[in-house]
Amino acid sequence: MPKITFMGAGSTIFAKNVLGDVMLTPALRDSHIALYDIDHKRLKESEIMLNNINRNSNENRAEIVAYTDRKEALRGADYVVNAIQVGGYEPCTVTDFEIPKKYGLRQTIADTIGIGGIFRSLRTIPVLFDFAKDMEEVCPDAWFLNYTNPMATLTGAMLRGTNIKTVGLCHSVQVCAKYLLKGLDIPEEDVQWKIAGINHMAWLLEISRNGQDLYPEIKRRALERETPHYDMVRYEIMKQFGYYVTESSEHNAEYMPYFIKSKYPELIEKFNIPLDEYPRRCIEQIKGWKEMGEELVNNKNLEHKRTTEYASYIMEAMETDIPYKIGGNVLNTGLITNLPKDAVVEVPCMVDRSGVTPCYVGDLPQQLAALNRTNINTQLLTIEAALTGKKEYIYQAAMLDPHTSAELSIDDIRSLCDDLIEAHGDWLPKFE
Numbered sequence: 001m002p003k004i005t006f007m008g009a010g011s012t013i014f015a016k017n018v019l020g021d022v023m024l025t026p027a028l029r030d031s032h033i034a035l036y037d038i039d040h041k042r043l044k045e046s047e048i049m050l051n052n053i054n055r056n057s058n059e060n061r062a063e064i065v066a067y068t069d070r071k072e073a074l075r076g077a078d079y080v081v082n083a084i085q086v087g088g089y090e091p092c093t094v095t096d097f098e099i100p101k102k103y104g105l106r107q108t109i110a111d112t113i114g115i116g117g118i119f120r121s122l123r124t125i126p127v128l129f130d131f132a133k134d135m136e137e138v139c140p141d142a143w144f145l146n147y148t149n150p151m152a153t154l155t156g157a158m159l160r161g162t163n164i165k166t167v168g169l170c171h172s173v174q175v176c177a178k179y180l181l182k183g184l185d186i187p188e189e190d191v192q193w194k195i196a197g198i199n200h201m202a203w204l205l206e207i208s209r210n211g212q213d214l215y216p217e218i219k220r221r222a223l224e225r226e227t228p229h230y231d232m233v234r235y236e237i238m239k240q241f242g243y244y245v246t247e248s249s250e251h252n253a254e255y256m257p258y259f260i261k262s263k264y265p266e267l268i269e270k271f272n273i274p275l276d277e278y279p280r281r282c283i284e285q286i287k288g289w290k291e292m293g294e295e296l297v298n299n300k301n302l303e304h305k306r307t308t309e310y311a312s313y314i315m316e317a318m319e320t321d322i323p324y325k326i327g328g329n330v331l332n333t334g335l336i337t338n339l340p341k342d343a344v345v346e347v348p349c350m351v352d353r354s355g356v357t358p359c360y361v362g363d364l365p366q367q368l369a370a371l372n373r374t375n376i377n378t379q380l381l382t383i384e385a386a387l388t389g390k391k392e393y394i395y396q397a398a399m400l401d402p403h404t405s406a407e408l409s410i411d412d413i414r415s416l417c418d419d420l421i422e423a424h425g426d427w428l429p430k431f432e
Contacts, residue, residue: 001030002319005077005142007131008084009035009066010042012049012289012296014147018081019050020304021312023058027319028312035066036073043068045297052302074131075138079315082131082146086124087427089282095423096120097279103416104262105407108250109278111149112200113378115404118397119420121153123427125161125386128154132162143318143355145169145311146329151199152344152379155329157386159344167356168329168344169310170199172246177207180244183231184221186214194348196336196361198372198379199329200247201255202346203364218244232271233259241367246346250277255375257406314351321353330358337362338369343376374402391421391431 004022009015015035022028033050037043047066054062067073074080086092096116097107110116128146135142144166146155155168177193191214194206207214222235233249237256245252253259253273260275261267268275296302306312310326317324328349335358336345348359364372377400385393398404398413408416421428 001032002028002078002315003032003034003076004028004315005034005036005073005080005139007036007073007080007082008148009046010037010039011083011085012042012046012293014083015046016049016053016296016304017307017309018083018311020053020057021306021309022315023050023054023062024304024306025312025316027316029058029061031062033062033064034073034077035064036068036070040068045293049297049299049302052300053304056301056303070131071134071138074134074142077135077139077142079311080131080135080139080142080144081311082128082144082148084124084127084148086120086127087424089279089286092120092123092424092427093279093282095420097276099419099423100416102419103408103412105404105416106260106262106275107278107403108254108260108274108276110254111278112152112251112255113150113375113382113401114254115398115401115416115420117150117153118378118382118394118401119424119428121150121157121382122386122394122429123424124148124150124154125157125383126429128158129161132158132164135164136162141165143167143314145314147311150379150382151329152376153382153386155199156331156342156344156379157383159331160342160383161387165355167314167349168199168346169314169326170329170346171309172200172248173202173327173346174308174310176202176204176244176246180204180207180218180231181214183229184218184225186217186221195246195327196347197246197345197364197368198339198343198375199346200251201372201375202246202327203368204244204246205364228272230272233273236271241371242365243368250274254403256371257402260403260407262407314356317351318353318355323350323352325350326356328356328358330356333358335359335361336364336369338364338366339372340376340380342380343372344379374400378402385431389429389431391417394421394431 158166197203332345381397
C-alpha cells in the first residue's frame with residue numbers, strides 16, 4: 001500500500017478533506033499516512049481528528065503517524081501533498097498588505113501575483129526547495145501534489161529547479177461551470193465544458209448541453225442580472241473579452257489593471273470588490289478555529305464523505321491504472337501554443353499508472369492569451385529571482401505586474417520592493 005505524506009498537516013480542515021478522501025478510496029484505504037507540520041500542536045490535533053475518521057469511516061485500515069522529523073515523514077513516500085503557508089497571517093500576510101497600502105496600493109487576496117503574490121512566492125520557494133532536497137534523497141520517485149499558492153510560481157520553480165515530479169492542483173477548475181450556472185439559475189445536468197489557461201486565470205472555452213452551446217444564454221442572463229453579487233468582476237471580464245474566468249472576482253480584480261484604481265474609487269462599489277478580503281478571512285478563520293476546532297478534533301464519532309479534491313482521485317488512478325481526468329498545472333511543453341514554453345499552464349490532464357499526461361490545447365483566443373501573458377510575465381520573473389537570488393528580477397516582476405504598474409511609478413515600485421524585503425527579514429533569503 002502507498003505511503004502518503006502530508007506537508008502542512010496542521011491545516012486541519014484541508015487535511016480532513018484530502019486524507020479523509022484517501023481513507024474512503026478502496027485502493028488507498030490501507031495507506032501509511034505521514035503527517036508533518038512545524039506547528040506541533042496543530043499537528044497533534046490533525047492526528048487525533050484523522051484517527052477518528054480512520055476508525056469510524058475506514059475500520060482503522062490506514063496507519064496514521066505524525067512526524068516531527070521532516071525527512072522521516074518523507075522517507076519512502078509515494079505521494080507528497082503540499083499545503084504549507086510560510087509566514088502565516090502574522091507576520092507575513094499582514095506585511096504583504098500593510099506596506100503596499102502606504103504607497104496607495106490596495107489588494108484583495110494577494111496570494112497569486114500582485115506585489116503580495118510575488119513576496120509570498122519568494123518566501124515559499126526556498127522551503128519547497130528544502131523539501132525537494134530531502135525528497136531527492138529519501139523518496140526520489142514520489143509525486144509532489146502542490147496545493148499551495150502562488151500555484152504557477154511554486155509549481156514552475158519545482159519543475160525548473162528540482163528533479164521532483166510535480167503537478168499543481170487548484171479547486172477552481174472543477175467548480176467553475178457549476179458556480180456560473182448556479183448564479184444564473186441554469187441547470188447543470190448533462191453539461192460538458194473545456195477549460196484551459198493559467199491557474200486562477202484559466203478560461204471556460206466551451207460549455208454545452210447535449211451539443212448545444214450554452215454561452216449565448218449565459219451571456220444574456222449575466223447582462224440582465226442587476227443586483228450586486230459576488231461575480232460582478234467575472235461578468236465584466238466575460239462581457240469585454242468573451243469568456244468566463246475560473247477564479248473568483250476578488251482574485252481577478254487584482255490580476256488586471258481595470259478594477260482597483262485610486263483614480264476611479266467608484267469602481268470598488270460598482271463591481272462589489274472586497275478590498276483586504278484575505279486578511280479579513282484569516283481573522284475569521286482564526287476565530288472560527290478557536291470555536292470549532294475542539295469540536296472537530298475531539299469528535300469521536302467524526303465521519304467523512306469524499307469531496308471533489310483531486311488528490312485522492314490522482315492517487316487512485318496511479319494505483320489502479322484506471323484513467324482519471326483532472327485540470328492540472330504543468331509546464332507548457334507546447335500545450336497552449338500561444339503562451340510561453342516556460343510558463344506553467346492549467347490544462348486538462350489524464351492520470352494513470354504512467355503519471356500525469358497533459359492534453360494538447362492549441363491556441364487560446366488571442367485576447368485570452370494576452371491577458372494570461374500579463375500574469376505570466378510576473379510569474380517568470382519571480383521564479384527567476386528565486387533561482388538566481390538577484391534583486392533586479394524582483395523589481396522587474398513588480399514593474400510588469402498589471403495592478404502594481406497601473407497604480408505606481410517605477411521609483412515607487414522599487415522603493416516598495418525594498419521596504420517589503422526589509423520588513424520580511426529572515427522570512428526571505430538574501431538577494432543581491
